[in-house]
Amino acid sequence: MATHKLLLLPGDGIGTEIMASARQVIAWFDARLGAGTFALEEDVVGGAAYDAHGKAISEAAMDKAMATDAVLFGAVGGPKWDGVPYDARPEAGLLRLRKDLALFANLRPAICYPALADASSLKREIVEGLDILIVRELTGGVYFGEPKEIRDLGNGQKRGIDTQVYDTYEIERIVRVACDLARTRGKKVTSSEKRNVMKSGVLWNEVATRVGRDEYPDITLDHMLADNCGMQLVRWPKQFDVIVCDNLFGDMLSDIAAMLTGSLGMLPSASLGAPDTRTGRRKAMYEPVHGSAPDIAGTGAANPIAMIASFGMALRYSFGLVAEADLLDKAIAAALETGARTRDIGGGGATLVGTDGMTAAILKALDELSA
Structure with missing residues (x-):
């Protein structure tokens, strides 16, 4: 079994919390596919990197990003760093990753899960099946x-x-x-x-x-x-x-x-570079569309679905594990069908859960779907 190298850059705010959820899902697939399928490294980016290194991303972290198969990125920024120099602002780390890795193609799917059609600000008939x-x-x-x-x-x-x-x-x-x-x-x-x-x-x-x-x-x-x-x-x-x-x-x-789709907390994204002329592989980074949400950071209320689905895109586009990516998509949909909802997608009849609760629901669905 080939080892797939992943660099985890949690970042700031809820980035660290949702990355912990992604780690649990990665561990589930690691156990299913065989221990050692995914080799993980971690570093800091954004405001956390500024606090540690005085810049939004260190040269050591960039070296890791250049050497890995894919980067899994959380979120950066927050009012704590509003006064830092423009070139050192947390977002500069994200922009440098995109530029130095030459990630010219950003893929952002917008999928409305059946269970969330009523969570959208638009009428069900307009978004259902989107x-x-x-x-x-x-x-x-x-x-x-x-x-x-x-x-x-x-x-x-x-x-x-x-x-x-x-x-x-x-x-x-x-x-x-x-x-x-x-x-x-x-x-x-x-x-x-x-x-x-x-x-x-x-x-x-x-x-x-x-x-x-x-x-x-x-x-x-x-x-x-x-x-x-x-x-x-x-x-x-x-x-x-x-x-x-x-x-x-x-x-x-x-x-x-x-x-x-109901919430920014639902959308993953993939950023891809050009295929390598020798190996055909692309540099890649995967991240949720949402930001660091400093207003709810540390409360355990963040929606981890976009982060988990971003790992699903890595399975599909970087690692060629299409069946596993499909399984994860089905598990997210199944978890939502149970009525589990974080605050951003909560509604009538929903069971409100936090980051850990939603992660647990997805892991349970993975167990049931793969049984």
Whole structure:
């Protein structure tokens, strides 16, 4: 049995609590597949790294990230670090991991489990059966473009500058990822940008159209302005299969899609690099979409499902353990069917549980499904 190396970076706030849940699930699969299937290392990132090293991620942690098969990331940030220098802010650790590992493709599934259709802010008939995949370009665009600065103009005036930049190859590779994934799903891709007011959107539209036409004739590729896409996500989200978009719009649209499922606490994500030319493996990082939730950190109330499901994506995309990933997805759905709910997804008739209770429900479901 091959050993799969995982680097755990819990981070701050509830990151440490939900990572403890992920550890329990990893241990369950380790016992099922054979002891030693997963080799775990752990380090600090974000505010915890700043406290320990004066920076958002240490060089030693980066070395581990470069050498591992996949990174499992919790969450970073909190008011404790609001006053640290901009380059050392907790989020800088996450951005450096994405950039140095060249994780250009961010996959954010939005799935509405049947038991949670009533937890959504939308009507049951609009979200029941929802299964969307948002593919977000992650290493370009306005978050990384230069110049990025605040200029003093004198006379009490300042100018904030962020630069939206995309090259052809960046658009080509993310559209290919979206189309490849669509081939395993509903064979439909919606490319979203703002070509009506942004030159980068004009280029994005041109390149996406060409890639879809020339390389993926079996895929239906359409286009939608990003503001309309946000509206359509809350009007009739089941019209979408795969949505591909740039860094900024992907950030916003995936958060909108998250709330269709009932809570940010439900959504995992995968960030993938290009395949290695020799081994075919991709650098990868898996993380929940939600943040560090400092308001509930330490209370034991955090929803661990997005963290556990992120490990499920690692099983699928990094380790090739598709059957095990499917089993974990079924166990999450089964645990929810029992009525177990953390506070963020609680509702009428639900049994409110904390982080440990929800983790225990998923582990119990794994036992029952694999018996």
